[in-house]
Amino acid sequence: MDYQFVLYEVRTGRIISCADTVSTESIVEGFELVVADLNKGNKVRTQGEAVDYICSGSYSDLSPDRYYVQDNIKVMPKSSFPKLDTSRNGLIRNIPEGTVVMWPDLQETVEDTGILEFDSNVSGVFEFYFSHPKYLSKTIEVEFHV
Numbered sequence: 001m002d003y004q005f006v007l008y009e010v011r012t013g014r015i016i017s018c019a020d021t022v023s024t025e026s027i028v029e030g031f032e033l034v035v036a037d038l039n040k041g042n043k044v045r046t047q048g049e050a051v052d053y054i055c056s057g058s059y060s061d062l063s064p065d066r067y068y069v070q071d072n073i074k075v076m077p078k079s080s081f082p083k084l085d086t087s088r089n090g091l092i093r094n095i096p097e098g099t100v101v102m103w104p105d106l107q108e109t110v111e112d113t114g115i116l117e118f119d120s121n122v123s124g125v126f127e128f129y130f131s132h133p134k135y136l137s138k139t140i141e142v143e144f145h146v
Contacts, residue, residue: 006018006062006069006075008068008069009133010072012068012098012133013068013069013070013071013072013133013134014064014068014133015062015063015064015067015068015069015075015133016064017064018062062075065078065136065137066078066136068133068134070134076134078133078134078135078136079134079135079136080135080136081096081130081132081135081136081137081138082094082096082135084130084138084140086140086142089144089145090117090118090119090120090144091115091116091117092115092116092117092118092128092140092142093114093115094114095111095113095114095115095116095130096114096132096134096135097111097112097113097114098110098111098112098132098133099111099130099131099132100130100131100132101116101128101129101130102128102129102130102131103118103128104126104127104128116128118144120144120146121146122146123144123145123146124143124144125141125142125143125144126141126142126143126144127139127140127141127142128140128141128142
């Protein structure tokens, strides 16, 4: 019997990696230890996050950019990123909890409050990149006035 193994973060559903059409007789190289540990009921830690695996149906492309794992049960396609409110100078609202934001200076932060506030000593257009396990990534340009 063939399976697709998906390695993902239990807390967020973010897919870390996957192996297509994995046979129970020959596990893809690199997954041997992980699958053995998980079959024993152990959680694996990757960059501090507990991860798990699932056996799912057949997907042509299980890209972490397009899919996530919902409720530790099934693989789901990502939906569009929610509309972000940039109506106030230096303030971005409606950010889903757990969103990773790449700032114009290429620094990354995780936003859990729903609001991002920034300041600048110059006026200009600043680009922010937003990624979240359940949504397609989004880039926005925010105009800031001093």
